[in-house]
Each structure stands twice: as C-alpha cells, then as structure tokens.
Amino acid sequence: MEWETVIGLEIHTQLSTKSKIFSAASTAYGAEPNTQACAVDLGLPGVLPVLNAEAVRMAVKFGVAIGAHIAPRSVFARKNYFYPDLPKGYQISQYELPIVGEGQITIELEDGSKKVIGVTRAHLEEDAGKSLHENFHGMTGIDLNRAGTPLLEIVSEPDMRSAVEAVAYMKKIHSIVKYLEICDGNMQEGSFRCDANVSVRPKGQKEYGTRAELKNINSFRFVERAINHEVERQIDIIESGGKVAQETRLYDSDNNTTRSMRSKEEAMDYRYFPDPDLLPVDIEPSFIDDIKQTLPEMPDDKKNRFISDFGLNANDADTLIASKELADYYETTVKFSGNETRLSANWVIVELSGTLNKEGIELNASPVSAQMLGDMIKRIADDTISGKIAKQVFEAMWNGQGSADEIIQSKGLKQVTDTGAIEKIIDDIISANPQQVEQFRGGKDKVFGFFVGQVMKQTQGKANPKQVNELLRKKLSS
Amino acid sequence: MSLQKEDVEKIAHLAQLSINEEDIPGYLEELSKILHLVEQMNAVNTDNVEPMAHPQDSSQRLREDKETEINQRDAFQKIAPQVERGFYLVPRVIE
Numbered sequence: 001m002e003w004e005t006v007i008g009l010e011i012h013t014q015l016s017t018k019s020k021i022f023s024a025a026s027t028a029y030g031a032e033p034n035t036q037a038c039a040v041d042l043g044l045p046g047v048l049p050v051l052n053a054e055a056v057r058m059a060v061k062f063g064v065a066i067g068a069h070i071a072p073r074s075v076f077a078r079k080n081y082f083y084p085d086l087p088k089g090y091q092i093s094q095y096e097l098p099i100v101g102e103g104q105i106t107i108e109l110e111d112g113s114k115k116v117i118g119v120t121r122a123h124l125e126e127d128a129g130k131s132l133h134e135n136f137h138g139m140t141g142i143d144l145n146r147a148g149t150p151l152l153e154i155v156s157e158p159d160m161r162s163a164v165e166a167v168a169y170m171k172k173i174h175s176i177v178k179y180l181e182i183c184d185g186n187m188q189e190g191s192f193r194c195d196a197n198v199s200v201r202p203k204g205q206k207e208y209g210t211r212a213e214l215k216n217i218n219s220f221r222f223v224e225r226a227i228n229h230e231v232e233r234q235i236d237i238i239e240s241g242g243k244v245a246q247e248t249r250l251y252d253s254d255n256n257t258t259r260s261m262r263s264k265e266e267a268m269d270y271r272y273f274p275d276p277d278l279l280p281v282d283i284e285p286s287f288i289d290d291i292k293q294t295l296p297e298m299p300d301d302k303k304n305r306f307i308s309d310f311g312l313n314a315n316d317a318d319t320l321i322a323s324k325e326l327a328d329y330y331e332t333t334v335k336f337s338g339n340e341t342r343l344s345a346n347w348v349i350v351e352l353s354g355t356l357n358k359e360g361i362e363l364n365a366s367p368v369s370a371q372m373l374g375d376m377i378k379r380i381a382d383d384t385i386s387g388k389i390a391k392q393v394f395e396a397m398w399n400g401q402g403s404a405d406e407i408i409q410s411k412g413l414k415q416v417t418d419t420g421a422i423e424k425i426i427d428d429i430i431s432a433n434p435q436q437v438e439q440f441r442g443g444k445d446k447v448f449g450f451f452v453g454q455v456m457k458q459t460q461g462k463a464n465p466k467q468v469n470e471l472l473r474k475k476l477s478s
Numbered sequence: 479m480s481l482q483k484e485d486v487e488k489i490a491h492l493a494q495l496s497i498n499e500e501d502i503p504g505y506l507e508e509l510s511k512i513l514h515l516v517e518q519m520n521a522v523n524t525d526n527v528e529p530m531a532h533p534q535d536s537s538q539r540l541r542e543d544k545e546t547e548i549n550q551r552d553a554f555q556k557i558a559p560q561v562e563r564g565f566y567l568v569p570r571v572i573e
Contacts, residue, residue, distance in 0.1 A: 017543050025547040033564035034555070038547040042554060054543035075531040082494045084568040089494075097531070131571055141565030269492055274531040282537035 001239075002203040005231050006211075007166045007196060008158035011173050012151050013183040014127065014191040015058045021126050021150035022049030022092065029189050037129070037144035043088035049277050051076075055150040056281060057291065058182035059099045059124050062152060064291050065180055065298060066119060068103025072285075076124075076278040079270045084142050085128040093153075095272040098123035099281065105156075105176075106300070107168040117169050118157030127151050146190075152182070158197065158208065163227035167220050170194055175299045179324045193218050198230045200238070209234070210244040214258060216251050226251040230258055302327055310334070310341035319349050325363050326353075329370045336374025340381050347377055351394055368397045376404035389413050389461055416463045419471070422455070425463075426475050429454045440476055448472065480510045 020027055023040035040047045063070045077095035100122035108114050129144035154173060160166045174192060177183040185192045199211035214230055217223050234244045249258040297305070299321050306317040306327075320330045326348070333344045352373060356366060376393055379385050385393060385408060396407045408414055416422060429451060430437055440447040455468050486505050490497045497505065551564065560567040 019543055019545045019547075023547060024541070024545055026545045034551050034566065035549045035564070036547075037554070038550065039554070044554075050541040051538055052543050053540035056540060073537075080492070084566075084571060132565065133570065136562065136565070136567060138570055139560070139567045140569070140571045141562065142568055143565055271492065276532065278532075279534060279536055279538040280531045 003200045003235050004203045005161055006158050006199045006201065006208055007160040007227060009156045009166060009169060010195045011154045011170065012193050013177050015055050015150040015152055015182055016184055017052055017054045017150055019052060020148035021052050021055045023148055027149045031145055033143040034145060037147060041144050041148040049092060052150060055124060059152050060283060060288060061180050061182055061291050062122060063100035064288060065176060065295060066103035066105060068119060069101035070283055070288050071097055071099055071101060073280050073282050074099040075280050076275045077272045078275045079272055081268060081270060085131050086147060091126060092275055093125035094123035105169060105172055107172050109168060117159045120155045120157050122152050122154045125151050125153055163224040166196060166227055167224050170223055171220060179296055179299055187218050190218065194223060196223065196227055198227055200231055200234045210246050213248045214251050215248055222251060222253050225256055226258065229256055312345050316345045316349060320345060329363060332370035333374040336371045337377035338381060340377050343377050343380065347373060355398060367400060372397055372403060379404055379408060383415060383417060383464060384408060385413055385415055386465055413462060416459050417467060422463055422467060422471055425455055425458050426471055430475060481506055
C-alpha cells in the first residue's frame, strides 16, 4: 500500500528579551545554576507575574511579519501539570485566545516549487527550568534559571507531507525570527526547538491517522531523521496488523530511535483556565501599525532585491540571505567595493565562507571585516591587483597583517601595468625561446600558455593578465 | 450531575493530593455541591454575553524589559529541603 505522511510542527522560540516574561530576572544563558531564578520564577507564595512589554512586542512583530491576525485581546491561561522544572505546578501559557492567530508561510523546495504552510497560531508562554538526572546520587537536580524565559510557540497546520517539507518550514521560521531579531536561533542552547506531530494514512484517505508527538528535536538534521524514523515505525506497526498509539515519544539522536514518554492512559489533563493573576492583554491598532512601519526587510524580499538590483543568480542570492548576518556582511562589502556586486558575492561565498568553514569560525568573529574585504575588491576592480594576487592579500588580511592597501604596499603586490616594462620582459622571453616561437608561429596555439606562464613567473604574478595577453599576441604574431 | 468515587480519586491524583479512603464520601458531597452550583449558573441564558477572562474589566499593564532582580540564591536555598552545588534536589524524576 502507498502511504502518505502528515506532519504538523510546534516550534518553540525563546524571545531575546533581557528579562523574563513575568519577572525581572535575567535571561542570559549559561549562568551558575539558580542565580537567575527569583521569587516569581521559584513560585514562592505571594508573588505576582507582571508581563514583559518587549515579549508582547516581539510576538506581535512575528505575527505582522507573517501576515497573521493579531488578537486585539488575548488571555493568559494556566496549564496545570506537576513537574519540578516549574515549581508553581502550572505553566502560564495561552489557550483559547492566543496573541497571534492564523497566518501563512511559503516554503520553497529544492526543485524550486513553492508550497504554502498554514500557521494555526502563535502564543506566548514561559519556559520551564532544567532537570539533571545524572550525578545527584539517585536524585534529580533542578536549575530554574531558564524557568520564565519568554517563549513564542508557533503552531503549524498539519500541512507538511514529508520530512523534507518539515525541514524547509522549520528553516523558514528560523530565518524569519532571526531577521526580526526576536530570537537568536541558537539551537545548541535550546533557543529554537521543535516538536513534530507525525501520522501516516493510506494515500487518498481523507481522515488523519493517529499521531505521535516527537519531542526533543534540536537540529534541522534531527528533524528529518526523527520524522523519517517515526514514519517507518508507524507503517511497520500498521502493516503488521497493529495500531499506532497516540502518545508522546522522545527522540534519541544518539541511536536515531524514538521511545515512548507517556502512555495514553496517563494522557495529560492540563485543565486550562484563565490565569486570575493576569488581566487580558489589549493590543491597540496603533501599536500594530508602529510595528508594521519598523519591520525589517524579510528574507524573500531581500532575495528578490539581490537578484533584480545586484544581478545575482538565484543560487547565490539564496546562499547570501541564508542568514541576516551574512546578507548584511555582503551588502557592506558591496558598498566598500564600489558597487562590485557580483565580484563581492563571489568573494563572500567562496573565499570568506570557505575560510570561515575551514577554520570553524563564526562570521561575527571573522578577522576580515566586510569593509576590509570591500576595500580589497575595489583594488581588483581598479586593476591594482589581479584576482590571483588578491588571494594572497586576503590570506594576509586574515592573518592580521593589515588592510588590503597596506599589504599591497608592504609586499609590493601592485600589478605591473607599465606597458614598457612588460614589453621588455616579453622581448627577453621571445629571444630566449626561439624554438617555442617557431612552434607558435607554425600554428601550435597551445604554446601561448607557455609564454604567459613565463611572463607571470618573471613578474611574480604581478603583471596584469589582460595586458600580458594582448602584448604577447601582438609581439608573437609580428 | 453528581460525582463518583473514581472522579474524586482522579481529581486528587491530578492535584497530586494524597487522600484518606474514609474522607472520600465527604469530598464527594462537597465537590458535588460545587457542581450543582455551576449547574444552576449554567441554566442562565448567556447567548449574547461575551465571556470575561477576568472579573476585573480592565487590561494588563506591561512592565518595561529591564533586569532588576539580584541574585538571592543563598537566601532561597536556605529554605529548600535539599540543595547541592547550587541545584535544588528533588526525588528522582523519571521520564
């Protein structure tokens, strides 16, 4: 039988606020355990949550960016469950009236086709703390620094039909929240994570199959693997006459398997109800308008601009807009290069990204700034150096030997463009190699390369290649 | 609607409360009374009434995103039953 996969994703993005969603404790990552967990985060008696304005603004920003409905009035609710990573006994979340309503995301697949994925809602909630089960002699250690960090949970419609589509959707959301600067997108630190609802059904069937919820997926690669693994597991169960259980499964990336977390019998009964500690949140139309006015350029628009204004091809544009930092770096490079858009794209994609990759360095720690690279490209464009010599200059800049102009000066890398000087070198070479001259004049065009090589050798690569070609042709055929 | 003994046990379980068997009939009666009150309210026609999320007809005031809390871990951990290396210790939670 042919099976169809149905996937919906719940993406949790940690909002980049300074303080927590309901308390004024820091949200900084990596602090000593429990040094950023205040009375509110600990759920001590008598405390009251006070909503962070910035978290609200960021949630609305996301909603506006995806063209979603923004609720004029949204409500916080208590989601009741007992787990020591949230000592209150409930998580403050949103249930019936989330801040962001229905919206849409367009994903592009590798074959260039596009697909619209529905966003059901996005709601604000607080993150939980962390539980450590090892090294506490049979007990569990609790760190509540993360408890109360603002999360925007973005819930999709079950619109994806393959793991590849799910990854494309997740990457799209990732780039949107990073462009909006509402989430740092750091998956290793858990700032961006995802749960996947996966089910299968016979192709052509309308009703959805029973779904399993996969938790604990923290990389794009694992999303694809976890979903593919789960799909196979479900098909195996059905084809051998069994039934898929509705349950939560934990993805284990070490073994590429999933295992059951909670059985159906113990299905959670969260007993949501409006949190009496918090009043409804009213959003004025003027607040939404202000955000609309200040929205940054989104990835799709940037890509189109790079293609139409800068003359880039779609592949290069895609590579450059993959992250906002890289796109910004590229645009700065273009500016300082004297608007050399394609040459700059080439250098950023090939030399810069390649070197960063090889050295395992993040773009923001690059020893070659966008201005330095732009200044160097300007020297290629104005024929001060050749592209080949530029690689030497780039390497020297990378190693901290100064700006392009300083390096060209100190290493004497300036291209020889003095026609007289080049002519003299050519004359010497021609008289020293009569045999090759004969061959060339006899029609052996390949020998031309030999002469070019000789000139470059004599000038240590500093002769302008175009000029060398012209002069050589002229002299050899005269 | 009246509750059954199993309902009381389930509610207690969800609330993580340990209750004595002999107290269940008492809880059953009291909880059922609350439900009767709710039933009475349910009988009122509210078709054109917008539900309120809060008895106070007002909206939430927002706090500026500023970090003002200082680290008071030592004070908080003094009243915790068990701590180690800065962590709060709880009976092992098994997933």
